Amino acid sequence: MSHTVWGGAEDDGVTVGDPSALFEEAVIAYAQGRFAITISHLRRLERAAAVGHAVVDARHAALRGALAARAQNWTECCDWYERSLAFSFPEARACQQTFFCFDEDCTDSVGGLCGQCDRWFCPEHGADREDGVARCGPCLDVALHNLVQAAILADCVGIAVETLASWARTANWDTATALLACLAPEEAANLGEQADVLDSFAPDRRAALLLYRASRTLHPTDLERVCVPESGASDSPLPEAHEWLRPWVARRLSRTGCHLEAWRVRYEEWLARPLDTAAVHALALTALRVFAGDAETDDRVREEAARQAIACWAMVLHSVSYWWELEQHSGRSLTADERKAASDALTEHIRQALRDDDRTAERPTADSLELAWEVELAVARRLPQVMEGALTPPDRGYDFSFGPGFLDLLSSVGGRWKELVAEVHSAVSEASGEGDEVGARLEGLLSPEGHYLTLLEFDRFDDVITGLEAAGTARYGAQENDESLQGPRRVLGAALFARARAHVEARRWSAAIRDFEDAAANGASLTGHEEEIGRAGVHAGFALYKNRAKADWQAYVGLLERALAMAPLHEQLKRDLAVGCVNLGEQASQRNEHDEARVRFARAYELDPSNELAAAALNAAETRKAEHLLKDRSASGRTTAVTALRAVVDRDADFRPARRALAPVLYERSLATALRGDRAEALRLMQEARLLSDVSDDGFRHSDEEGPEYDIAQGLFERVPSPQEPDEEELREALAMLTVVRSYAVLPDLSDVQVWLLADLAEILCEEGRYDEVIALARRCPSDVGDRSRLDAAVVEARTCRRPTRGARTDARSDRRVGRGRSTARQLPLFGLYEDDQLW
Numbered sequence: 001m002s003h004t005v006w007g008g009a010e011d012d013g014v015t016v017g018d019p020s021a022l023f024e025e026a027v028i029a030y031a032q033g034r035f036a037i038t039i040s041h042l043r044r045l046e047r048a049a050a051v052g053h054a055v056v057d058a059r060h061a062a063l064r065g066a067l068a069a070r071a072q073n074w075t076e077c078c079d080w081y082e083r084s085l086a087f088s089f090p091e092a093r094a095c096q097q098t099f100f101c102f103d104e105d106c107t108d109s110v111g112g113l114c115g116q117c118d119r120w121f122c123p124e125h126g127a128d129r130e131d132g133v134a135r136c137g138p139c140l141d142v143a144l145h146n147l148v149q150a151a152i153l154a155d156c157v158g159i160a161v162e163t164l165a166s167w168a169r170t171a172n173w174d175t176a177t178a179l180l181a182c183l184a185p186e187e188a189a190n191l192g193e194q195a196d197v198l199d200s201f202a203p204d205r206r207a208a209l210l211l212y213r214a215s216r217t218l219h220p221t222d223l224e225r226v227c228v229p230e231s232g233a234s235d236s237p238l239p240e241a242h243e244w245l246r247p248w249v250a251r252r253l254s255r256t257g258c259h260l261e262a263w264r265v266r267y268e269e270w271l272a273r274p275l276d277t278a279a280v281h282a283l284a285l286t287a288l289r290v291f292a293g294d295a296e297t298d299d300r301v302r303e304e305a306a307r308q309a310i311a312c313w314a315m316v317l318h319s320v321s322y323w324w325e326l327e328q329h330s331g332r333s334l335t336a337d338e339r340k341a342a343s344d345a346l347t348e349h350i351r352q353a354l355r356d357d358d359r360t361a362e363r364p365t366a367d368s369l370e371l372a373w374e375v376e377l378a379v380a381r382r383l384p385q386v387m388e389g390a391l392t393p394p395d396r397g398y399d400f401s402f403g404p405g406f407l408d409l410l411s412s413v414g415g416r417w418k419e420l421v422a423e424v425h426s427a428v429s430e431a432s433g434e435g436d437e438v439g440a441r442l443e444g445l446l447s448p449e450g451h452y453l454t455l456l457e458f459d460r461f462d463d464v465i466t467g468l469e470a471a472g473t474a475r476y477g478a479q480e481n482d483e484s485l486q487g488p489r490r491v492l493g494a495a496l497f498a499r500a501r502a503h504v505e506a507r508r509w510s511a512a513i514r515d516f517e518d519a520a521a522n523g524a525s526l527t528g529h530e531e532e533i534g535r536a537g538v539h540a541g542f543a544l545y546k547n548r549a550k551a552d553w554q555a556y557v558g559l560l561e562r563a564l565a566m567a568p569l570h571e572q573l574k575r576d577l578a579v580g581c582v583n584l585g586e587q588a589s590q591r592n593e594h595d596e597a598r599v600r601f602a603r604a605y606e607l608d609p610s611n612e613l614a615a616a617a618l619n620a621a622e623t624r625k626a627e628h629l630l631k632d633r634s635a636s637g638r639t640t641a642v643t644a645l646r647a648v649v650d651r652d653a654d655f656r657p658a659r660r661a662l663a664p665v666l667y668e669r670s671l672a673t674a675l676r677g678d679r680a681e682a683l684r685l686m687q688e689a690r691l692l693s694d695v696s697d698d699g700f701r702h703s704d705e706e707g708p709e710y711d712i713a714q715g716l717f718e719r720v721p722s723p724q725e726p727d728e729e730e731l732r733e734a735l736a737m738l739t740v741v742r743s744y745a746v747l748p749d750l751s752d753v754q755v756w757l758l759a760d761l762a763e764i765l766c767e768e769g770r771y772d773e774v775i776a777l778a779r780r781c782p783s784d785v786g787d788r789s790r791l792d793a794a795v796v797e798a799r800t801c802r803r804p805t806r807g808a809r810t811d812a813r814s815d816r817r818v819g820r821g822r823s824t825a826r827q828l829p830l831f832g833l834y835e836d837d838q839l840w
Contacts, residue, residue: 019045023060030063039067058087058116062139065146074154081147085140085163088115088133101125102136114139127170140167141175148179157183250286259289260297263305274413277321284312292353299361306354306369311405313350314376317343318384318401347377365460366451366467375454376403379445385438386431387424404446449491456491461499468492493522504532509540513563526566534570537563541576553583578608585617597621605651616655619648623658630665638665649692663693670708671715675740683708706745713745720753731761751782755791762794771798 026041042064049056065080101110101122108122112134121136128134135143144164151160161184167176246269253262266279266286273279287309291302316322327333334342354369365371380403402410407424410417428446431439444453455464468488500515516533520526526533541560545551557580564573585600598621604614626641626648645662648655670685686708720737721730738754741747758781762774778795781788 019048019055026063030067035067035070038063042067056083058084058139061087062116062143065143065150069146069150072153074150075156077150078147078154078156078159081143081150082159082163084116085135085143085147085167086133088131116143127167127176129166129170131166144176144179148183151183247282250282254286254289259286259293260301262286263290267308271413274410274417277316277319277325280312280319281316281322284309284316287312288350291357302357303361303369306357307372307405308409310350310354310369310373310376311403311409313346314373314380315402315406317347318377318380320401364467364470365455365463366471371451371454372405374458375445375451376405378454378457379403379442379450380406382438382442382445383424383428386428386436386442404450407446447487449487452488452491452495456495456498459498459502461495461502464495465492465499468495489522490524493519493524496522497524497526500536501529501532504536507539509536509543510559512536513540513559516566517562520566530567530570533563534567534573537567537570537573538576541580551583553580553587556580557584574607575611578604578611578614581607582611582614582617585621589621594621594624598625615651619652619655619658622648623655623661626658627661630661641665642669659692663689666692667711667715670712671719674712674716674744675737679743682712686712709744713741713747716741716744717747717750717753726757726760726764728761728764731757731764735761751785752787755781755785755788759788759790759794762791762798766794766797766801769801771802774798775802 022041022045026038026045029035029037029041042060045060046056061080061084065077065084068074068077068080100120101108102114102117102119103122103125106122106125108124110120111123112126112128113120114126114136115134116139117136119136121134126134126136127140144167147160147163151157161180164176164180164183168180170176246265250262250265250269253259253265263283263286266283270276270279270283287305290297290305291309323334323339351370351373354373358368358370363369380401383403384401407421411421425446428439428442432443433439444450447453452464452468455461455467468491471488496515496519500512500519503509503512503515513533513536516526516536537560540563541556544556544559557577560573560577560580564570564577567573581600581604585597585604588594588597588600598618601614601618601621604611605618608614622644626644629637629641629644642662642665645658645665648658649662652658666685666689670682670689673685674682690708690711716737720734720741722734726734734757735754738750738757742750742754758777762777765771765774765777774794775798778791781791
């Protein structure tokens with residue numbers, strides 16, 4: 001065939017000299033693989049055709065379609081092949097006569113001229129369309145095959161269906177009809193049974209058409225055939241425009257054992273529809289196959305696939321839409337028991353596979369796949385209870401049945417799915433804040449410590465504690481109040497507390513005390529469990545005492561003190577601890593560590609006031625300490641000693657050592673108080689001292705017949721100084737004390753001693769010439785004195801030596817009469833104090 005040419009032969013970029021020659025050069029360049037030159041020649045012809053200098057015919061369009069297919073530009077490929085099938089020759093050319101069909105073996109008469117290759121064909125080896133377009137068999141088959149492949153890959157099957165339908169209506173051309181049945185079975189339904197022409201396609205084209213037909217018919221035969229590997233077919237990822245083919249490609253890869261590649265395709269498919277139950281189920285299956293498949297697969301990849309399978313399977317098994325779709329697909333309804341049995345069987349199968357892999361990989365329990373599976377199931381099982389009515393489902397079939405792993409997958413997709421995850425967490429937190437038990441449980445499971453909380457539910461306390469302590473070691477150096485540590489510390493405290501209670505149940509008392517302590521240190525509340533802790537402390541102490549040949553009271557007391565700090569009101573614990581403290585105190589006393597002993601006895605009495613041994617030991621220790629302080633005779637020491645001795649007497653009123661030690665101190669304090677002029681306090685102290693002491697006590701003796709006034713007077717009188725060579729100051733001090741003595745009681749020898757001291761003072765004053773003071777002393781002399789001669793002599797001397805005035809002479813005579821034994825002196829009231837009396 002030659003191109004039709006109009007116009008001149010100058011090559012100006014628009015016109016060409018010989019279009020047929022230029023096209024032949026393009027064909028040669030294509031055959032040689034010089035595709036750029038081929039395209040250049042064809043584009044020159046197309047520019048010339050735009051101005052009428054050439055014609056773009058069927059051969060030209062078919063060659064452009066082949067070039068577009070090589071470049072995988074399927075939209076352009078489809079367009080060019082559609083144009084190649086629409087070109088026809090002018091009527092004059094079509095009426096030319098020939099004697100032979102292009103097929104050398106054919107003897108039939110010719111029926112038409114091919115509009116592409118310019119060859120004659122008979123009705124058996126070609127077709128004439130109703131609009132006059134004619135093609136020989138080879139040209140028509142190649143064009144239709146290429147058109148179908150391009151249309152499938154370009155997702156413009158509708159154009160190909162129209163073309164196929166126009167050729168399928170021609171007589172004796174089954175290829176178009178069979179292809180039409182593949183692409184649009186409803187269009188070919190009235191054309192009769194068609195032969196399968198797929199085997200005539202190249203592997204890539206056959207695979208594409210098989211996938212498309214299977215996606216349209218969903219017939220089991222087509223689905224099975226589409227999964228059969230095509231020799232020579234490409235396994236490269238599908239272009240974005242053909243993502244609808246991914247499920248079939250993934251199935252074909254799975255059937256051929258290429259599970260890793262199938263998993264990647266399934267994941268891409270899931271990214272487009274994260275909440276489509278079918279997509280999630282397919283991803284779950286494929287990921288599980290990767291995990292359980294080739295042992296040579298990288299361990300990191302296998303673990304990633306396992307965690308993805310865990311997330312997806314938990315969502316699927318707890319999704320209402322999954323069971324509904326399963327019933328629709330199987331054609332039978334499942335009872336609740338059947339659903340549960342199937343779900344439990346698969347759950348256990350997955351659990352066992354994960355457990356075996358954890359054992360082989362020697363994963364720590366906290367990081368195990370089995371634990372991740374349990375957490376995912378727990379959340380997926382409870383989440384619908386919180387989410388029901390909380391959110392508007394963004395997609396059909398969405399029913400909030402997933403766990404933390406699936407939430408992480410959704411977050412990785414981003415966009416509205418990440419926002420959805422935030423809404424889920426917000427709804428769970430809100431339910432927890434309102435006191436909803438399920439919401440609180442979910443909030444814990446969705447936290448970073450969720451897997452540890454799940455272990456707690458299974459009473460695997462050791463695994464939780466080991467894992468969290470190891471994690472705490474990894475975070476060594478973080479601040480104690482670091483927010484990131486609060487959650488782990490809370491869970492650790494709960495685990496320690498739960499293990500402590502398990503220790504109590506197993507009668508491991510010391511271990512229980514240790515775990516209770518650690519739990520409290522990590523923020524666990526022990527309120528309401530004091531009885532349990534106290535019982536553990538009592539039994540732990542008893543075991544410690546019983547199991548040793550020689551009691552270690554230090555360890556015993558230390559253990560019970562730790563228990564008492566957590567159960568401060570447990571009575572039996574306090575009584576047992578008191579016994580331990582008494583024994584420690586006795587050991588300290590034997591070592592002469594009396595202060596240590598006193599502290600131990602005091603602690604014992606504080607714990608158990610009814611313990612007689614503790615009270616007696618404390619009283620003895622306190623008395624010993626008080627006696628030591630009294631020997632120092634310091635004011636502060638004596639005050640401390642009195643306080644301690646009074647406390648001893650309060651504890652035991654019959655404790656004689658304390659009474660004997662306290663009575664003399666109170667006696668002396670009473671006398672000192674009397675000298676200060678506080679009569680009431682002095683009497684009170686003396687009365688207290690009388691009650692504490694016996695008549696036979698050496699500290700002080702008192703008369704049972706007389707009252708405390710007499711004892712004070714007697715005590716002060718005994719302490720009046722009797723200087724051998726008295727001076728004025730000493731005498732005045734002694735006279736002052738005698739005055740105080742007389743204020744409490746008049747003792748038998750009191751007046752005589754008082755007059756004697758007055759006489760001594762008067763003589764000293766006369767020697768110093770202080771006669772007026774001597775004369776004033778006479779007025780202070782008691783009336784009941786027997787012998788006052790020395791005083792009277794001193795007074796006479798004083799009066800005589802004064803300036804002799806009339807009044808003085810009279811006084812002198814009076815004094816002389818007194819001196820001659822004529823007692824005419826006026827007796828003044830005893831102890832009458834006058835402002836002008838210097839003595840008083």
